[in-house]
Amino acid sequence: MTQPALGAGAELEPVSRVVTLEDMVLFEPEGEKNIHTDDEVARAAGLPAAIAAGVQFMSYIFEMLQREYGFPSVVGTVLDVRIREPVFAGDTVTARGRVTEVQPHGAGSRVSLEVWCENQRGGHVIAGTAQVPLAGGDAGGVI
């Protein structure tokens, strides 16, 4: 594992996925027919086609943070995002992050970041901030 991004301005290793209609259907409860799973329902709501749920992409950001800072950093992570642009089946969505600040926090430190997911056109699908705690040697079990 490479060293995690800890300096202001450092960029995280991105996480990229091609979003499929199957992903969108699986993200919803089984059997759900709504604007996230069905083109006809979406068109009736004035959309050109089914759109992915915005929270689906929060998972990409969580994964990116976990890969960068390790599993123990998951507990205490704060994610605060705005949902900006719709995502359609076939779009490529890439989660990205950039460190803005690292501050002492208890026995460890706390990394603040700008985080966002962008589509293949460079549009920001969701964007916001994250804070990730890094243990200072007292990392216990996750449960």
Next chain:
Amino acid sequence: MAESERQKADQAFHELPVGTEMGSIEYTISPERVERHLRATHQTPYPESGGERLAPVSILASDGIWLAEARFDIGESVHAGQRIEILNVPIVGSRVKVSGRVVDKFEKGGRQFVVMDVLSEDDRGRVLARGRMTGVARYRPEGGAL
């Protein structure tokens, strides 16, 4: 939406008191639910901890939406923003209770937005996540499955 329905929804929105408790919903972090979420998001499973199988924390990000669906019509699904703080990792097989309350409401661009605080706890008494969700929601005063 028919004009009469819109007027009814508008009235319900304006009469919705900030501070309204949303009640609660419950669900089980079943292996099937976790598997479905992992496939949808292309994540790899977390390592086990203390002999327990864990679910990805991103599974909690939808909790506010499930809670809102119980009391609001969110068919338009304009989900504007969300803050979530992870306090514990969900354990596969555990039961999760999601509760919340309305903390603000506003109109913007002809749409009615509701802001909710959301709390997710498991049946071991652990707070899993807390956060705040903002979205377009048409209040149904008759409620749903609360």
